Amino acid sequence: xxWLNIQTLWEKxxxxxxxxxxxxxxxxxxxxxxxxxxxxxxxxxxxVRSLAVRYGHIDSPSDLIGKVLGRGFxxxxxxxxxx
Numbered sequence: 001x002x003w004l005n006i007q008t009l010w011e012k013x014x015x016x017x018x019x020x021x022x023x024x025x026x027x028x029x030x031x032x033x034x035x036x037x038x039x040x041x042x043x044x045x046x047x048v049r050s051l052a053v054r055y056g057h058i059d060s061p062s063d064l065i066g067k068v069l070g071r072g073f074x075x076x077x078x079x080x081x082x083x
Contacts, residue, residue, distance in 0.1 A: 020062035047071065 031039070042048065048068055056064045 017060055017062055020065075024062065024065055
């Protein structure tokens with residue numbers, strides 16, 4: 001019975017993050033080499049770095065990815081920074 005509670009709490013806490021991470025990983029796996037290089041070069045932009053400082057957390061990296069994408073940064077297309 002105690003194990004069920006621990007498992008339920010773990011799944012509730014981390015399950016959503018794991019599902020998001022797998023979804024982002026599948027997307028990333030489909031990128032071309034030039035798209036991947038673009039992403040890593042773009043991570044050094046001031047607005048991305050400021051978002052990382054503010055929202056980055058080791059236990060929930062999808063929060064940061066969501067903030068970056070929500071600011072008009074399209075990970076799939078080089079040159080697609082909107083704002």
